[in-house]
Protein backbone atom coordinates (compact mmCIF):
# COMPACT_ATOMS: atom_id res chain seq x y z
CA UNK A 582 0.00 0.00 0.00
CA UNK A 583 2.77 2.42 0.98
CA UNK A 584 4.50 1.56 -2.27
CA UNK A 585 1.38 2.42 -4.32
CA UNK A 586 1.01 5.81 -2.57
CA UNK A 587 4.70 6.56 -3.13
CA UNK A 588 4.33 5.61 -6.79
CA UNK A 589 1.27 7.88 -7.19
CA UNK A 590 3.17 10.76 -5.57
CA UNK A 591 6.08 10.15 -7.92
CA UNK A 592 3.81 10.11 -11.00
CA UNK A 593 2.05 13.30 -9.82
CA UNK A 594 5.40 15.00 -9.32
CA UNK A 595 6.48 13.94 -12.81
CA UNK A 596 3.20 15.23 -14.31
CA UNK A 597 3.62 18.56 -12.52
CA UNK A 598 7.21 18.77 -13.72
CA UNK A 599 6.40 18.13 -17.38
CA UNK A 600 3.20 20.18 -17.48
CA UNK A 601 4.83 23.43 -16.30
CA UNK A 602 5.61 24.60 -19.82
CA UNK A 603 4.78 23.16 -23.21
CA UNK A 604 6.05 25.46 -25.96
CA UNK A 605 3.62 23.88 -28.48
CA UNK A 606 0.60 24.81 -26.36
CA UNK A 607 1.33 28.37 -25.32
CA UNK A 608 -0.55 31.24 -26.90
CA UNK A 609 1.74 34.08 -25.82
CA UNK A 610 4.66 35.08 -28.03
CA UNK A 611 8.16 34.53 -26.68
CA UNK A 612 10.50 37.11 -28.18
CA UNK A 613 14.06 38.32 -27.82
CA UNK A 614 14.88 42.01 -27.68
CA UNK A 615 18.60 42.63 -28.07
CA UNK A 616 21.18 45.03 -29.43
CA UNK A 617 24.27 43.22 -30.70
CA UNK A 618 27.44 44.36 -32.45
CA UNK A 619 28.70 42.76 -35.67
CA UNK A 620 30.80 40.42 -33.49
CA UNK A 621 27.68 39.69 -31.37
CA UNK A 622 29.05 41.57 -28.33
CA UNK A 623 26.18 42.82 -26.14
CA UNK A 624 27.86 43.82 -22.89
CA UNK A 625 31.07 44.78 -21.13
CA UNK A 626 31.64 45.06 -17.35
CA UNK A 627 27.91 44.48 -16.73
CA UNK A 628 26.85 47.45 -18.82
CA UNK A 629 26.13 48.19 -22.49
CA UNK A 630 29.21 48.82 -24.66
CA UNK A 631 27.57 51.87 -26.32
CA UNK A 632 25.14 54.71 -25.79
CA UNK A 633 22.46 54.73 -28.48
CA UNK A 634 19.48 56.84 -27.34
CA UNK A 635 17.30 55.90 -30.34
CA UNK A 636 17.81 52.22 -29.55
CA UNK A 637 16.72 52.81 -25.94
CA UNK A 638 13.55 54.46 -27.28
CA UNK A 639 12.99 51.49 -29.62
CA UNK A 640 13.50 49.10 -26.68
CA UNK A 641 10.94 51.01 -24.63
CA UNK A 642 8.36 51.06 -27.48
CA UNK A 643 8.89 47.36 -28.17
CA UNK A 644 8.58 46.13 -24.59
CA UNK A 645 6.03 48.47 -22.95
CA UNK A 646 2.83 46.69 -21.92
CA UNK A 647 4.54 43.30 -22.07
CA UNK A 648 6.56 41.12 -19.71
CA UNK A 649 10.34 41.53 -19.64
CA UNK A 650 12.32 38.46 -18.56
CA UNK A 651 15.96 38.97 -17.59
CA UNK A 652 18.88 37.43 -15.76
CA UNK A 653 19.86 38.72 -12.34
CA UNK A 654 22.96 40.48 -13.70
CA UNK A 655 20.96 42.36 -16.33
CA UNK A 656 18.45 43.39 -13.66
CA UNK A 657 21.30 44.67 -11.50
CA UNK A 658 22.79 46.56 -14.45
CA UNK A 659 19.41 48.28 -14.96
CA UNK A 660 19.25 49.05 -11.24
CA UNK A 661 15.46 49.24 -11.02
CA UNK A 662 12.36 47.69 -12.57
CA UNK A 663 11.39 48.89 -16.04
CA UNK A 664 8.17 50.89 -15.69
CA UNK A 665 5.06 49.89 -17.64
CA UNK A 666 6.24 46.30 -17.94
CA UNK A 667 5.87 43.14 -15.85
CA UNK A 668 9.45 42.58 -14.66
CA UNK A 669 10.64 38.99 -14.21
CA UNK A 670 14.11 38.19 -12.85
CA UNK A 671 15.82 34.79 -13.11
CA UNK A 672 18.17 33.85 -10.30
CA UNK A 673 19.09 30.74 -8.40
CA UNK A 674 19.41 32.80 -5.20
CA UNK A 675 16.25 32.03 -3.25
CA UNK A 676 14.86 35.09 -1.53
CA UNK A 677 16.83 37.58 -3.64
CA UNK A 678 15.65 41.03 -2.48
CA UNK A 679 13.62 42.67 -5.24
CA UNK A 680 11.16 45.58 -5.23
CA UNK A 681 7.47 44.82 -4.89
CA UNK A 682 5.91 43.67 -8.14
CA UNK A 683 9.12 42.20 -9.58
CA UNK A 684 8.73 38.44 -9.98
CA UNK A 685 11.59 36.09 -9.11
CA UNK A 686 11.99 32.65 -10.69
CA UNK A 687 14.75 30.06 -10.45
CA UNK A 688 13.70 28.42 -13.70
CA UNK A 689 12.99 29.92 -17.14
CA UNK A 690 10.25 27.47 -18.12
CA UNK A 691 8.46 27.96 -14.79
CA UNK A 692 8.61 31.73 -15.38
CA UNK A 693 7.12 31.39 -18.87
CA UNK A 694 4.43 29.00 -17.62
CA UNK A 695 3.44 31.55 -14.95
CA UNK A 696 3.37 34.38 -17.51
CA UNK A 697 1.19 32.30 -19.82
CA UNK A 698 -1.29 31.97 -16.92
CA UNK A 699 -1.52 35.78 -16.63
CA UNK A 700 -2.84 36.02 -20.21
CA UNK A 701 -0.06 38.42 -21.21
CA UNK A 702 0.43 38.61 -25.00
CA UNK A 703 4.20 38.65 -25.22
CA UNK A 704 7.11 37.70 -23.00
CA UNK A 705 10.21 39.62 -24.07
CA UNK A 706 13.48 37.97 -23.10
CA UNK A 707 15.83 40.93 -22.68
CA UNK A 708 19.10 39.23 -21.72
CA UNK A 709 21.80 38.95 -20.89
CA UNK A 710 24.04 36.48 -22.63
CA UNK A 711 23.36 33.55 -20.30
CA UNK A 712 19.58 33.95 -20.56
CA UNK A 713 19.61 34.41 -24.37
CA UNK A 714 21.59 31.17 -24.67
CA UNK A 715 19.17 29.36 -22.35
CA UNK A 716 16.02 30.66 -24.07
CA UNK A 717 17.17 30.35 -27.71
CA UNK A 718 15.14 27.16 -28.41
CA UNK A 719 11.96 28.86 -27.12
CA UNK A 720 12.10 32.20 -28.95
CA UNK A 721 9.91 32.68 -32.01
CA UNK A 722 10.41 36.40 -32.61
CA UNK A 723 13.62 38.42 -32.56
CA UNK A 724 13.87 42.20 -32.34
CA UNK A 725 17.54 42.72 -33.14
CA UNK A 726 19.31 46.06 -33.23
CA UNK A 727 22.40 45.26 -35.22
CA UNK A 728 25.09 47.74 -34.21
CA UNK A 729 27.45 48.19 -37.15
CA UNK A 730 30.72 48.01 -35.26
CA UNK A 731 33.04 45.40 -33.83
CA UNK A 732 33.29 46.23 -30.14
CA UNK A 733 35.19 44.92 -27.16
CA UNK A 734 32.79 42.86 -25.05
CA UNK A 735 32.68 40.17 -22.37
CA UNK A 736 29.09 39.07 -23.04
CA UNK A 737 27.77 37.86 -26.39
CA UNK A 738 24.51 37.09 -28.16
CA UNK A 739 24.45 33.51 -29.49
CA UNK A 740 24.94 33.23 -33.26
CA UNK A 741 21.58 32.66 -34.95
CA UNK A 742 21.04 30.16 -37.73
CA UNK A 743 19.70 32.36 -40.55
CA UNK A 744 18.08 29.39 -42.27
CA UNK A 745 15.63 29.31 -39.32
CA UNK A 746 14.88 33.04 -39.09
CA UNK A 747 12.97 35.13 -41.62
CA UNK A 748 13.67 38.87 -41.76
CA UNK A 749 10.27 40.67 -41.64
CA UNK A 750 11.47 44.26 -41.77
CA UNK A 751 14.48 46.45 -41.10
CA UNK A 752 15.27 50.13 -40.79
CA UNK A 753 18.72 51.69 -40.74
CA UNK A 754 19.82 54.56 -38.51
CA UNK A 755 23.02 56.37 -39.47
CA UNK A 756 25.68 57.48 -37.00
CA UNK A 757 25.26 61.11 -35.92
CA UNK A 758 26.30 63.42 -33.09
CA UNK A 759 24.29 61.35 -30.56
CA UNK A 760 25.11 57.92 -31.99
CA UNK A 761 28.73 56.85 -32.38
CA UNK A 762 27.82 53.83 -34.50
CA UNK A 763 25.25 53.29 -37.24
CA UNK A 764 22.74 50.53 -36.51
CA UNK A 765 19.79 48.71 -38.08
CA UNK A 766 16.55 47.71 -36.36
CA UNK A 767 15.51 44.26 -37.56
CA UNK A 768 12.58 41.99 -36.77
CA UNK A 769 12.79 38.27 -37.48
CA UNK A 770 10.28 35.43 -37.13
CA UNK A 771 11.42 31.88 -36.58
CA UNK A 772 10.53 29.55 -39.45
CA UNK A 773 10.18 25.83 -39.06
CA UNK A 774 11.80 23.91 -41.92
Ligand SMILES: NC(=O)c1ccc[n+]([C@@H]2O[C@H](COP(=O)([O-])OP(=O)(O)OC[C@H]3O[C@@H](n4cnc5c(N)ncnc54)[C@H](OP(=O)(O)O)[C@@H]3O)[C@@H](O)[C@H]2O)c1
Nearest residue numbers: 616623624627628652653654655672673708709710711712
Ligand atom coordinates in the same frame (compact mmCIF):
# COMPACT_ATOMS: atom_id res chain seq x y z
N1 LIG B 1 22.93 44.63 -25.63
C1 LIG B 1 21.84 44.13 -25.08
O1 LIG B 1 20.76 44.09 -25.71
C2 LIG B 1 21.88 43.60 -23.67
C3 LIG B 1 20.71 43.14 -23.06
C4 LIG B 1 20.78 42.65 -21.75
C5 LIG B 1 22.00 42.61 -21.10
N2 LIG B 1 23.11 43.06 -21.73
C6 LIG B 1 24.40 43.01 -21.07
O2 LIG B 1 24.67 41.63 -20.75
C7 LIG B 1 25.47 41.58 -19.56
C8 LIG B 1 24.80 40.70 -18.52
O3 LIG B 1 24.61 39.39 -19.08
P1 LIG B 1 25.17 38.08 -18.37
O4 LIG B 1 25.15 36.96 -19.38
O5 LIG B 1 26.47 38.38 -17.71
O6 LIG B 1 24.14 37.83 -17.19
P2 LIG B 1 22.53 37.64 -17.20
O7 LIG B 1 22.16 36.67 -18.27
O8 LIG B 1 21.88 38.96 -17.20
O9 LIG B 1 22.30 37.03 -15.75
C9 LIG B 1 22.96 35.83 -15.36
C10 LIG B 1 22.33 35.39 -14.07
O10 LIG B 1 21.02 34.87 -14.33
C11 LIG B 1 20.76 33.81 -13.42
N3 LIG B 1 20.58 32.58 -14.16
C12 LIG B 1 21.34 32.12 -15.17
N4 LIG B 1 20.87 30.92 -15.61
C13 LIG B 1 19.79 30.65 -14.84
C14 LIG B 1 18.89 29.56 -14.81
N5 LIG B 1 19.01 28.51 -15.64
N6 LIG B 1 17.90 29.58 -13.91
C15 LIG B 1 17.77 30.64 -13.07
N7 LIG B 1 18.61 31.70 -13.05
C16 LIG B 1 19.60 31.70 -13.92
C17 LIG B 1 21.96 33.70 -12.51
O11 LIG B 1 21.71 34.56 -11.40
P3 LIG B 1 22.26 34.21 -9.90
O12 LIG B 1 23.75 34.30 -10.02
O13 LIG B 1 21.64 35.26 -9.05
O14 LIG B 1 21.77 32.81 -9.61
C18 LIG B 1 23.07 34.26 -13.37
O15 LIG B 1 24.19 34.74 -12.63
C19 LIG B 1 25.65 43.03 -19.12
O16 LIG B 1 26.85 43.54 -19.64
C20 LIG B 1 24.47 43.74 -19.76
O17 LIG B 1 24.71 45.13 -19.95
C21 LIG B 1 23.08 43.55 -23.00
